[in-house]
Amino acid sequence: MEQQKQYAVGIDIGGTTTKFGIVDREGNIIEQDRIPSNAHEVVEDFIDDLYAKLMPMITKMGGVEQCAGIGMGAPNGNFYTGTIEYAPNLKWKGIIPIADLIEKKFGLPTKLTNDANAAAVGEMMYGCTKKIKHFITITLGTGVGSGIVIDGKIVLGHDGFAGELGHTIIRPGGRMHKSTGMRGSLEAYASATGVRETAIEMLTEHPEKESLLRNYSLNELTSHSVYECAMQGDTIANNIFEFTGQILGESLANFIMFSSPEAIVLFGGLTKAGSLILNPTRKHMEANLLPIFQNKVKLLFSELQEADAAIVGASALIWDVPAEHQY
Amino acid sequence: MEQQKQYAVGIDIGGTTTKFGIVDREGNIIEQDRIPSNAHEVVEDFIDDLYAKLMPMITKMGGVEQCAGIGMGAPNGNFYTGTIEYAPNLKWKGIIPIADLIEKKFGLPTKLTNDANAAAVGEMMYGCTKKIKHFITITLGTGVGSGIVIDGKIVLGHDGFAGELGHTIIRPGGRMHKSTGMRGSLEAYASATGVRETAIEMLTEHPEKESLLRNYSLNELTSHSVYECAMQGDTIANNIFEFTGQILGESLANFIMFSSPEAIVLFGGLTKAGSLILNPTRKHMEANLLPIFQNKVKLLFSELQEADAAIVGASALIWDVPAEHQY
Numbered sequence: 001m002e003q004q005k006q007y008a009v010g011i012d013i014g015g016t017t018t019k020f021g022i023v024d025r026e027g028n029i030i031e032q033d034r035i036p037s038n039a040h041e042v043v044e045d046f047i048d049d050l051y052a053k054l055m056p057m058i059t060k061m062g063g064v065e066q067c068a069g070i071g072m073g074a075p076n077g078n079f080y081t082g083t084i085e086y087a088p089n090l091k092w093k094g095i096i097p098i099a100d101l102i103e104k105k106f107g108l109p110t111k112l113t114n115d116a117n118a119a120a121v122g123e124m125m126y127g128c129t130k131k132i133k134h135f136i137t138i139t140l141g142t143g144v145g146s147g148i149v150i151d152g153k154i155v156l157g158h159d160g161f162a163g164e165l166g167h168t169i170i171r172p173g174g175r176m177h178k179s180t181g182m183r184g185s186l187e188a189y190a191s192a193t194g195v196r197e198t199a200i201e202m203l204t205e206h207p208e209k210e211s212l213l214r215n216y217s218l219n220e221l222t223s224h225s226v227y228e229c230a231m232q233g234d235t236i237a238n239n240i241f242e243f244t245g246q247i248l249g250e251s252l253a254n255f256i257m258f259s260s261p262e263a264i265v266l267f268g269g270l271t272k273a274g275s276l277i278l279n280p281t282r283k284h285m286e287a288n289l290l291p292i293f294q295n296k297v298k299l300l301f302s303e304l305q306e307a308d309a310a311i312v313g314a315s316a317l318i319w320d321v322p323a324e325h326q327y
Numbered sequence: 328m329e330q331q332k333q334y335a336v337g338i339d340i341g342g343t344t345t346k347f348g349i350v351d352r353e354g355n356i357i358e359q360d361r362i363p364s365n366a367h368e369v370v371e372d373f374i375d376d377l378y379a380k381l382m383p384m385i386t387k388m389g390g391v392e393q394c395a396g397i398g399m400g401a402p403n404g405n406f407y408t409g410t411i412e413y414a415p416n417l418k419w420k421g422i423i424p425i426a427d428l429i430e431k432k433f434g435l436p437t438k439l440t441n442d443a444n445a446a447a448v449g450e451m452m453y454g455c456t457k458k459i460k461h462f463i464t465i466t467l468g469t470g471v472g473s474g475i476v477i478d479g480k481i482v483l484g485h486d487g488f489a490g491e492l493g494h495t496i497i498r499p500g501g502r503m504h505k506s507t508g509m510r511g512s513l514e515a516y517a518s519a520t521g522v523r524e525t526a527i528e529m530l531t532e533h534p535e536k537e538s539l540l541r542n543y544s545l546n547e548l549t550s551h552s553v554y555e556c557a558m559q560g561d562t563i564a565n566n567i568f569e570f571t572g573q574i575l576g577e578s579l580a581n582f583i584m585f586s587s588p589e590a591i592v593l594f595g596g597l598t599k600a601g602s603l604i605l606n607p608t609r610k611h612m613e614a615n616l617l618p619i620f621q622n623k624v625k626l627l628f629s630e631l632q633e634a635d636a637a638i639v640g641a642s643a644l645i646w647d648v649p650a651e652h653q654y
Binding site for chain 2 (some may be wrong): 046076077085086123125132133134148150153155156157159160161163164165167168169170171172178182212253254255256257258259261262288291292293296
């Protein structure tokens with residue numbers, strides 16, 4: 001039955017924006033649109049708004065008969081239960097049975113997982129890990145997300161919440177994470193937010209050192225401005241990436257000694273810094289591995305288009321993944 | 328065929344001693360013996376010595392016809408290849424095809440895995456995780472070993488070396504590990520060796536503080552003497568367990584956010600300290616978890632007899648594990 005259907009819907013619920021689209025079996029987005037995630041007090045109103053924009057797209061592509069189902073990625077999205085549970089960045093509190101609600105509204109089978117897992121599924125279906133059965137995807141965006149694949153399957157854990165590597169502690173007693181209140185987590189350093197904080201720390205700790213970064217107002221100072229200054233040879237800006245790569249590399253070494261993956265795939269805004277982030281990350285990763293793990297693990301940049309990856313990854317939940325990659 | 332066979336052989340190759348025995352399907356050791364691990368320059372001599380002691384036992388139990396196979400645990404033992412690779416504590420260097428050599432010598436199917444994975448398999452077959460599909464076993468002995476089970480399967484990774492959690496870094500730049508040269512690994516603190524080092528550090532850093540531990544010579548000072556003094560109310564001895572539990576608890580929190588297990592099983596010499604180690608471990612584990620993981624993960628002591636666990640766990644590699652626990 002499903003074999004005849006040409007399309008799947010992908011929905012990515014982010015902290016600010018919900019993106020959705022119609023995706024074909026090759027991972028091409030045919031149509032897409034977006035609505036705000038937090039403009040609706042109750043989730044039912046959000047779904048009404050989504051339906052008003054998404055259903056005409058589905059109709060245009062041939063109706064629900066042409067559509068194999070709806071795949072969704074969301075923060076704290078649980079594959080086992082189809083619920084979003086206590087997502088700190090979303091307006092709807094508690095446990096939201098969103099997969100059930102969407103399935104009933106659209107009359108299409110609906111699967112949910114967390115946003116980082118959806119990205120890993122997308123990478124496995126359409127990206128750089130098509131032939132790799134053991135890998136970890138690390139998303140370096142506003143936060144740090146992760147999707148772990150072992151033997152071709154996303155690691156979900158006993159409750160569906162596995163793979164929160166951004167919240168593992170790599171500097172005990174270190175920098176406070178503003179939303180979790182935890183100290184020294186990977187996300188406090190290796191996210192866009194973390195890079196900005198490192199910049200402010202380094203600039204204020206060394207007021208005597210010249211830096212192009214001092215030309216930016218506090219509001220303008222972002223991971224992107226750090227990148228631009230580093231490319232112009234600015235020492236502090238380069239030190240910021242070196243430090244970020246050190247923290248990330250040490251964390252990756254710990255992850256490797258857990259699941260011994262063949263590859264680690266980096267994804268998200270910070271990867272635009274290219275070798276500025278990749279080189280120190282690789283150096284500190286290798287330096288913190290036992291010899292049996294050294295010079296074995298591929299450190300890759302994602303091959304998915306960032307703007308599309310969330311929708312494509314979510315839609316990929318619907319298809320039968322290749323035999324070696326059973327979800 | 329295999330269903331009729333009553334026994335399996337379990338062999339545990341440790342850094343000092345190799346223990347082996349005949350084990351029945353219920354995990355009872357029928358006969359056992361041991362030989363030194365490092366008394367033979369070449370592995371073939373070791374196997375000859377093993378054969379001379381083990382083969383008469385097999386014959387006594389009814390011969391190889393009654394025996395389903397040989398399961399082995401060894402440091403750096405690789406399930407995929409049946410080889411021991413660069414084990415730092417063994418005399419035979421390089422890559423040793425030990426499963427093949429044993430299989431040919433005895434004429435019995437032979438499986439190998441690392442010693443910590445063998446303990447996890449034993450726990451799954453005969454211990455406290457018979458009904459648990461997601462768990463991690465942490466062995467707190469001379470070193471810190473680990474076996475990770477996800478969906479009822481030991482995590483082996485792409486190359487068979489997954490699960491080296493004792494070598495993950497929890498105090499970057501911290502205590503030097505004498506054999507790996509790495510700084511701040513879990514094993515440098517939460518092993519018997521680590522507890523002894525913490526004791527020496529605390530006693531020398533605070534020469535003014537009275538402690539029963541000062542009655543021991545440096546040679547007598549072991550994790551066991553720290554336990555005895557702590558039980559008598561000694562403050563420094565109690566602080567040593569508090570500190571050890573803190574490091575272990577922080578590490579366990581990181582592991583939980585990786586694979587979201589239902590239980591963590593502690594095993595090995597340090598667990599004799601009971602609540603002295605369990606309470607601070609649990610406290611610091613919970614304090615370092617995201618809310619979605621808190622108050623969910625069982626922290627258990629192994630139900631296997633320590634003296635027997637290595638042999639029983641190794642032998643368990645041979646049996647068909649329960650359907651939910653496919654190895």
